[in-house]
Amino acid sequence: MSKMDLSWDSYRTFLTVLQEGSLSAAARELGLTQPTVGRHVDAMEATLGYPLFVRSPHGLLPTDAALALKPYADTLAATSAALLREASSQRDTVSGAVRISASEVIGIEVLPPILAELHAAYPALTIELSASDTVEDLLRQEADIAVRMVAPAQDALIARHVGAVPISFHAHRRYIERRGMPETLADLARHSLIGYDRETSAIRAIIARSPELPSVPFAFKADSNLAQLAAIRAGFGIGICQNGLAARDPDIVPVLPGLFEMKLETWLVMHENLKTAPRCRVTFDALAKGLRDYIRGIAPAVAGSHDPAQAAQAIV
Amino acid sequence: MSKMDLSWDSYRTFLTVLQEGSLSAAARELGLTQPTVGRHVDAMEATLGYPLFVRSPHGLLPTDAALALKPYADTLAATSAALLREASSQRDTVSGAVRISASEVIGIEVLPPILAELHAAYPALTIELSASDTVEDLLRQEADIAVRMVAPAQDALIARHVGAVPISFHAHRRYIERRGMPETLADLARHSLIGYDRETSAIRAIIARSPELPSVPFAFKADSNLAQLAAIRAGFGIGICQNGLAARDPDIVPVLPGLFEMKLETWLVMHENLKTAPRCRVTFDALAKGLRDYIRGIAPAVAGSHDPAQAAQAIV
DNA sequence: TCTTGCTCATGCATTTCAGTATATCTACTC
């Protein structure tokens, strides 16, 4: 077993079997047949000298050894996808696919109009938007460009600071008419609050930086910031959301303006290798401009509140 | 060209052709034949829709498009190699290959005895030592474990500080007998100095931190720290080297001890994913102990010199 | 000028690999 000679294709089928859980499903996914996929797995096990899966009539259950190899197979898949993205964008033309990673709220509420305008300007450009609150690794090529609320510490990344997104309490006008408008932070105790479900490290950081916040139990708990936003819009109660999003709906009114506000520093991040790729350069610039406009457009609405609540390296 | 379906194997042959420069050489490297390799490249070009190489009787010259894809192919190769390394190290047994990245001096002068002892304890363990002053990327899996003189900033890396390696001026006894022992830093101007060739950013940082150093032209210039060490040992002149290395040879004597010394903070770095891999854990611990011993063993020799010349984030 | 050594390109035989069809096993539903 000195000179291993495994086909790189076997890694792909291995990963697919791992993801799908059965030879048949993997075969469907790969456009192959079940015997072929089985043979690939057999060959890989024969080469390595130990089993990767335990067969059962319900599918293939990965062994610990197989799970240990999964991260490598994942990066292989991400890298080959990135290679294809780069390859399908021809020289000097803005075409091909750009994969963008952003939080759910940003990806769903903020980016679409920006991307629509970009696509109108470059019809050959395809957008892959990964709207998820899990941080994707740019170094592993899981995305080409990312919108981040945390300062990018890694080398080999190009980062551009696009401003700070202010967030503060908001509620629907109907709710305020029904329950009254709180005047102080302490008044919040008598209201229906919308907040997080599980306490993440990012949230703990926010709490630590904002001792003025009363600790009131939430009436609506959701980890998804989108769900919190939807609850605010539905008039469920008072929650925190980006001022810029609230300003779009005249029925959403700020609550305790000036008494509590935080700013989420926002960065646009891209891998250094991609700075010469036209499709990425163009998208990067369009996102930077669009996000700056978004932040600037809402800045006047909250002008006058200069509280030093610093940038929370956090959610949203 | 919507649904690209390129075999991952074609990436491997593509990369090999890129590295070797010809279909024939790539075929030899891969254990295939030249027509097969040519067909792989043809298929890749047909799928992408544009040429990757210009054919000539002397070999294949990559186009710009091909060069743009090379980093991705490199990552694929590094990752699949890492996967194989992980795969060939069985469960719960210390076996398989560990790839270690270190500077030339550390890798050649310091590590071998440590690794020899490690291998004696675990004969099934294979060592791949990459002794190079170019920084290899642990996140890209170019190595499993690295000895670094710079603080590791990246996430997802496990780092252990193993101490500070003191470096200072040294010379061979023969040289001192011939040219005399300098008493002050200014005396260095009358001596044959051994130093760097090109001024890197790391070296500039050292110079900035050590204003007491006179700017004297070097009589022997080499970017390789190994070559500088060899020049010191050959009695060429006075140069900077690690005190621990100098202490091994009674003919190498310290020059201006206490007047100039720097400490290179040293870290052992490993990817987080590998902390459960027995072969890596064992190697990591052995390196940590070995390097600590190396540093400790030379500490008494220079005891008493407590000048605050801080850690230079630099070479050696 | 002719040889040598390197390259890539092409036609043809073969081997290898993938697909089809089928058997078998298990869980779940009626």
Next chain:
DNA sequence: GAGTAGATATACTGAAATGCATGAGCAAGA
């Protein structure tokens, strides 16, 4: 208890990819 739908494993057949042999082009050196 029979039937259905999911899974893997195994023979057999056919296509596709590989290897072999050969031809042709170019550069260096005798």
